[in-house]
Amino acid sequence: MTHDDTRWVGYVRADHRTGSIAALAGVFATRGVNVDSMATGDVHDDAGLVVVTFRAGERRARLLARTVERLPQVRAVLLRLADDERVRAAAVVRLPPGVAFRPPPEASVRWSGDTATGDPLLVEGPLADVELTVEAARAAGAHADAAVIQPPYA
Numbered sequence: 001m002t003h004d005d006t007r008w009v010g011y012v013r014a015d016h017r018t019g020s021i022a023a024l025a026g027v028f029a030t031r032g033v034n035v036d037s038m039a040t041g042d043v044h045d046d047a048g049l050v051v052v053t054f055r056a057g058e059r060r061a062r063l064l065a066r067t068v069e070r071l072p073q074v075r076a077v078l079l080r081l082a083d084d085e086r087v088r089a090a091a092v093v094r095l096p097p098g099v100a101f102r103p104p105p106e107a108s109v110r111w112s113g114d115t116a117t118g119d120p121l122l123v124e125g126p127l128a129d130v131e132l133t134v135e136a137a138r139a140a141g142a143h144a145d146a147a148v149i150q151p152p153y154a
Contacts, residue, residue: 007036007082008061009127010052011152015073016043024050024074027067033060041151047075051149053082078152082127089130091147093121093137101140103133124150 014020021040028035033056041049056064065079080087093115095101100116103109109125111133123133127149134145 004057004060005055006057006061007053007055009080009082009084009087009149010054010065010068011078011080012050012052012068012074013047013076014050014071015075016046016048017073020048020073021050023071024052024068027064027071028052028054031060031064031067033064037149039148049151051151053149080152085126086152087127088125088150088153089127089147090122090124090150091130091134091145093123093134093142094144095121095137095140095142099141101137101142103129104136107132107136109133 036053039051065077069077095115097118107129109123109129111123113119113121
């Protein structure tokens with residue numbers, strides 16, 4: 001991994017209005033940083049949560065966060081390393097009928113679902129461990145999955 005390959009998660013609380021997402025994406029685009037993922041969350045008090053994942057060195061990541069904070073429609077920015085235990089995710093994985101699957105023992109996740117009977121696997125925990133579980137499920141034949149990074153806490 002090079003210095004610019006550090007993975008980050010940015011939680012951006014922004015006004016719920018036309019152009020907010022475009023302005024946020026523009027900050028990354030004009031600074032030559034590719035967005036790995038961008039997802040919007042529920043709107044409360046006319047503000048929504050946008051979760052952005054990207055790769056950059058620490059200096060560039062902090063610069064991006066400061067630049068995003070200066071956008072008029074942005075209320076707050078929280079930046080965390082993607083492997084920070086406080087970055088939580090949830091995923092749903094579907095495996096072929098009859099395939100019994102359990103998360104890898106080294107993944108610190110909560111999970112439910114009996115994949116052998118056709119139930120989806122529901123998994124929650126630190127982002128890195130959820131991703132490890134999804135990858136293991138894909139290797140076991142998973143044919144559909146969806147994951148979301150949860151809003152920040154603590």
